[in-house]
Amino acid sequence: MHPDPHQIGPYQIVRKLGEGGMGVVYLAQDRDFRPVAVKVLRSGPAADDRFRKRFHREAEAARQVARFCTAPVLDVGMDGGIAYIVTEYVDGPDLASVIETRGPMRGSSLEALAAGVATALAAIHQAGVVHRDLKPSNILLSAVGPRVIDFGIARITESDATRSAVISGTPAYMAPEQANGLPDTPATDVFAWGGVMAYAGAGRPPFGTGPIPQVLYRVVHDAPRLDGLDKRLRPLVAQALDKDPSRRPTAQQLLDRLLGRESATPAIATRVVSGAWTPPPTSPAVPDAAAGNRRVATMAAATGIAVAALLAAGVLIWQPWQPPSNTRPQAGPTTTVTVTATTPTSPEPDRTATTPTSPEPDGTTRARTDTPAPSSSAPDVKVLADADTFTTNASGASVPVSVRIASLTRRGGEVTLQWSITNDSAEDRLDLLVLMKGTSEMDLAGIGLIPAGSSGEPIHPIERSGACVCSQWSSLAEVSPGKTHKFHAIFEVPANVQKADIDLMLLGKFPGIPISGG
Structure with a gap:
């Protein structure tokens, strides 16, 4: 195991944020002292010309995604034998950790989450990119709304030799066509949106958990389990989880239905989501001495409008x-x-x-x-x-x-x-x-x-x-x-x-x- 680097490209490393199957993520500073997230990819040696070409092609496509409810890609590069991607740093927990510690979301918070993730998918698809691995851990809950990360990363890390033979994605949120080895499309992201909303609103994936073959079998053959999900959101989630991709709504149609208007733009949707969003608590509700201080800060974050009014009043x-x-x-x-x-x-x-x-x-x-x-x-x-x-x-x-x-x-x-x-x-x-x-x-x-x-x-x-x-x-x-x-x-x-x-x-x-x- 190599020690964490002090610098990657022009970015000064502050600390490790986490790591997964695709790579290691660091909090870093750019030349202007701005905090950024630097993801170092595990696969694809920089000496491999085919990987270098694919890496730059796919990463540049990801850079074209508008920043609406996403953590935009700011830079990509090679440093010695490693490839890295730089995104905006989002200060907030991921959806998976919040649901695990706080339980399912309800009411306006769940609706704002649904609209925010749909907004991100609409922006991603408008740029001609498919996320391919939308899941709760790829959704960060910032103070101003949800932010989707790692769009397009799954394709970058696939090798040329295995691209057609290996399915990509997370089994609990994969679409049936992905499980069958068919190409990824925007409809696969919509299916994943449905799975994520079911998890956020009911506290469990719609096709359960367990060994990967069993989960994939249920994804392809079984109806999703949506009991416990908010009744207002359930019909739209059920439609997004349709086995037939042609019968699923597009990300734009999700957005229109969630906001109750035709042709809702990602820009408008982002403002609506930020206005309705209440940041989740950053720690479990356990009374202790430190919690009192944290509650004050959380209250300030949750009542930003009231604070703004106080500021205006002097x-x-x-x-x-x-x-x-x-x-x-x-x-x-x-x-x-x-x-x-x-x-x-x-x-x-x-x-x-x-x-x-x-x-x-x-x-x-x-x-x-x-x-x-x-x-x-x-x-x-x-x-x-x-x-x-x-x-x-x-x-x-x-x-x-x-x-x-x-x-x-x-x-x-x-x-x-x-x-x-x-x-x-x-x-x-x-x-x-x-x-x-x-x-x-x-x-x-x-x-x-x-x-x-x-x-x-x-x-x-x-x-x-x-x-x-x-x-x-x-x-x-x-x-x-x-x-x-x-x-x-x-x-x-x-x-x-x-x-x-x-x-x-x-x-x-x-x-x-x-x-x-x-």
């Missing part, structure tokens, strides 16, 4: 000062701000460390990037701006925080902003949810740079592959007492701009920050 208030201009801050309606300034003397060391927190249902741990706050005996560190203020966390506690603008550096046409928040409390945790300002995305897409002296629209962080090139976090992310959380964002800024006002949303504006570098 209940969660940040009042920064503006150090470069010697202008005192405007006091907020309910918050008193104490401002202290520091004299920069030495560069700030990089003390970033990944600290595991509460366990996930699958036994892995959620990573939280915290750094120790500087001790009182440590020398001052060089910063462009800093402020001391207070905020209110999800539990209602007033938390003292320090904000630091660490750097604003140009490289070519791009400018990188780095800053941090330190939780100065001795006991209260700081919820990163307060930075969202009513948006559904947990990243820094809303912050902006305004060229000094300009009255125009702010420049927001750039996007690559449809995602913000900036810090991202889960709905449960937090900064522990005495810890620091670092942030970054990359902007396209004209070469003639030498200073910029930084708009950190609820943290306010920091004017006249110089841009260094060339």
Whole structure:
């Protein structure tokens, strides 16, 4: 067994997320510090020209899938003797682990799951791709809705010698034609959708479990067992599980019927699913000392709309000062701000460390990037701006925080902003949810740079592959007492701009920050 690598291609490995028959999955960071999932495939040596050609052909097809309710493929590559695929990192448990620990889903949560997975299949099929191995462990439950992963991977890992002789897929969710060795089609994915919904709503696969030959026999010959499944969803699931692929609805027809409208687009469906989605608890309902803290974070994730309303009303208030201009801050309606300034003397060391927190249902741990706050005996560190203020966390506690603008550096046409928040409390945790300002995305897409002296629209962080090139976090992310959380964002800024006002949303504006570098 080879040790886990430190780097794969240009991606820095953080930790292993899991492994299965097709390969090993790692949490990693790309060049812009964005978290990504890197899957290293087990089969197909890079020296095999036929594998290389098939790998690139199939992986490039997967890259064309729109990101609606999927974890999009961001990159593919070869590193020495291994092939790897990079996808967006989805922070959340898989459906299988949630059903195993929490039991079947009901009501609106099940309906949102059904619509979300159907949306993903519609996007996958529109790109001319067939998933081939849709199953509960390939559906991740994020804070904003279900996300389907590993589409097209099964075909990539098949060898040329065995492609026609070996069936691909997971027996409990395979269609009869797959079990008989016939080609995969979009209808096989629809059959798998039916099997997954039966499992999610009743807590068991529709054709049972047991030795593979017995399961496959029931898939081909027996009627599915759907008792216990929500009656409103049961007819559509039964139709999806029809033995005859021609009688199954398409993924688009599933979507239309679930949303009650004609020609529902994946974009519209994704918004509907996100609005109706309630994230599942991330651990079993066992009362213990740690559960109390986790319940607070879970409550914040489950009541995002209410938090957004509080933000709009000014209940969660940040009042920064503006150090470069010697202008005192405007006091907020309910918050008193104490401002202290520091004299920069030495560069700030990089003390970033990944600290595991509460366990996930699958036994892995959620990573939280915290750094120790500087001790009182440590020398001052060089910063462009800093402020001391207070905020209110999800539990209602007033938390003292320090904000630091660490750097604003140009490289070519791009400018990188780095800053941090330190939780100065001795006991209260700081919820990163307060930075969202009513948006559904947990990243820094809303912050902006305004060229000094300009009255125009702010420049927001750039996007690559449809995602913000900036810090991202889960709905449960937090900064522990005495810890620091670092942030970054990359902007396209004209070469003639030498200073910029930084708009950190609820943290306010920091004017006249110089841009260094060339």
